[in-house]
Amino acid sequence: AEWLTKAFHAAETLDPDNSVTKVVSFKRLPTTTKDAAGGAGPKAIITVEYAKPDDGLHTELFVKMPWAVEGTKEMGGDIVWRMETSAKGDIEFQECAIYRFLGPIFPFKTPRYYFADICRPNTNYILITECVKFGRKGQESSEPYECLPLAEKYLDFQLEPRLRHEMYYALVRAQARLAAWDQLGFFDPVPGEFRGAYMTAPPLGTFQWPTQMAEKARESRKRGSKRMAEILTDFVGDTAKKCYHPDLTGKAFLSALAECVEEAGAFQEDIRMYFSMFPGYIGLQHPNLNADNAYFWRNADGELDCGLIDWGGASPQNCLSVLTGSITGAEGEVLAAHDALLLKCFKEEYLRECGIDMDLHEMERQWHLTLVLYLLYLAMHVEQDIRRLVKPEEWKSITSLMDARCMSHWTVRCYSHMIRLALRYLHIRWVQGGKKKLHIHDTFSEWKDFWVKQGLT
Template sequence: MNDPDRVVGDRSALPFPVSVEALREAGADFLTAAFRWTGALAQDNRVTAITGFTEFFGGGMGRKVSLSVAYARDDPGLHTHLFVKFTRDFGDPLRELFGPLMEPEVRFALLSRRSGFPVAVPTCYFADYHAATTTGILITERIEYGENGIEPRHDKCLDHELGNPVEHYRALTKAMARLAAYHKAGNFGLETQQAFPFDAQHIDPGSRIPYTPEQLQAKLAKLLDFVAQAPQLFPEHLRNGGFLNQFVNEAPFVLEHELAIRAALNESADHIALCHWNMNLDNAWFWRDARGELQAGLLDWGSVAQMNVAQAFYGMTCAAEAGFLHAHRRDLLALFVDEYRRGGGPAIDLDELAQLVRLSVAVLGIAWILDAPALIEREIGAIRAIEGRHDPALRNNFLARAQLQLLVVFLSEWQDDQIGAALREFARRAPEDRQASAAQPV
């Protein structure tokens, strides 16, 4: 059976194109109907022509297009320069993995059109999803990096090239707190619970640590061998002084107590809010307001959900520089606590939030980051020939660079924040009925 070039959206009931080629063929008529459905375009206005159409590559979700259009009438607020994102093409081996991530992003994009939305996001012109084929499309305003006061785009895992990233992370922290507080204050009404339901008793099987105890031990052994083969890729504080052996001894504790850790994160009601999960610098844009204060808008809302804000904080900082986090983590957490309360969220304790961040780093890091050595070797090959973290061969390979940075930050956080000790304290305090073993993957 031939793959379709259009599917009918579950929300709009409009047939929408599933690929770059299908969008070009659908043309101005489809865009007119789509933009009218969301309310981005008045019913008596229309898209008259596509004036620019350029596919570009970046990120892992799917194919993307820089789109320019003309309207019959240039109403105030209409953007002519747009961004289009698709799920991966039919037949792509990664489609099954990445396709479902776009469904919550579509829900969020449509939610963001409401008046008074608390954070800056690209204006949504159309978004829809077809669950039966895991197919999505997102059309938004295009952020013009490097123009009209907007900073040039900051790439992932290159924070060391920024002169002073403190302002950027403060802006991101405030944006995260504003969205979470807006939700906790009830300003979304029932929309958030309907669009992003949360059940504290449910632990998503898909997010579980995907290893048996034996598989975890193999991952840890691979990590030790990788550091021994390429010590130049790791700061001295990680490769010397016995830390790695300590980490290898402590890491299995996370697998053993995974369910209890995830339950603790889920059950901390004051900390559960609507959050952007992957708020690295590359998923934002920055500008200065009239007072000269740096502000942040947020992009790429794949996997947006209600979650513990500590998990979102780790998602925001997981690609930062380890030395930066050592110096500024506590201040950023304190800033979140203050902004969260100021925006209408509950008063939360700074030390409690810091402990929840430790738990988040532990369980998410073990679940997602221990494959980094194998992925880096696959991308680079002769890792001994790489001179260091900033070697051009590593810097210019996005996947290898990102995996190494995430691994270094994860290990540094484990050491610097004494996560092993925090886990032991957690186990000591946790009720016995929550110390269920999670040793076998779902």
């Protein structure tokens, strides 16, 4: 209690004449099993009492820290992901800064900040915020403005049917408002490094376009993308074949998938650079806005709205390029039915907030190109996470992605289900298109052919 008082006074989130008098409870959240509370590090909920209770002070607080470099996952240790999050960027400091400086001015709700600190020499940090009071698991009804139960990551099939698509419209509207307010300069008083400026792609006019790559370099990338195609299709069609629907493991579909990854993967750097050609499509974005990084409620009219959490990696980005961190969490059937409507929803909200009118056809093109990059990302994590944590021998006896051996590893759970969702969506569109090339492959081919004529090599 004494330490919390000192911390909150330092952060000026607690009045000088007030104090934390008691820590009533401390609850560590699971780091493994189906109930794991995310993959960014160990977390806890603490309940406190204040000397002077105030409606503006929260008694339930959420605490977030990095993975330890030693010890079991159950005890908060994961050296691989500690290096991934703490040594390859500055997302932890940046998340703390966003809660502190941008949270109060965002155009939607986000948990109140109480304290954060980071040690630069060893990258240890702590973040304390208001604890969101989600509804009870299994709760079937709620009052207006009462938080619904947490939507578990990539498990939308557990939710009531209408929520499986309504959530993503709420998320898309929030992202559109966020980008629009950034375009209007509302966040400019906050230093750029706090807003992830260092993660932003080079601005238009500072790079060559079309890109011109030496033949040897392009051939090297083709070999790399061919390997990624092999990794992804081998995992789905062989290693974990029992865990995926037969539609997704058929030879013809996997061949179409491999052809897309192999050809388009050789141009992933060019695709990323292409996104920078559209400054009106770039604004501050939440890069990991899956449904579990939001909290939802219905207003008095039954309309769904949301607040956002977990801000690591937020930065000015092309708005279409981050959709694979959000709407791809939907079930494949849902995404196939709603992807065009979700793009239209973003376009309308963005126009309403900042006056920039995106071209819907161009939005769809960039969405498809983003999905090409997403497949490469999934293949990379098959190798980096899935095969590292669950060995091929184990997969022989695993018949469901809900098996504890998958679900107990946060990253295995995430990436294996991400593959399931993405491939279901792609398969639906592949069937609708006559079982030829993937629809995103068609988009890529059209894009590539056009720019090759303009000098892309």
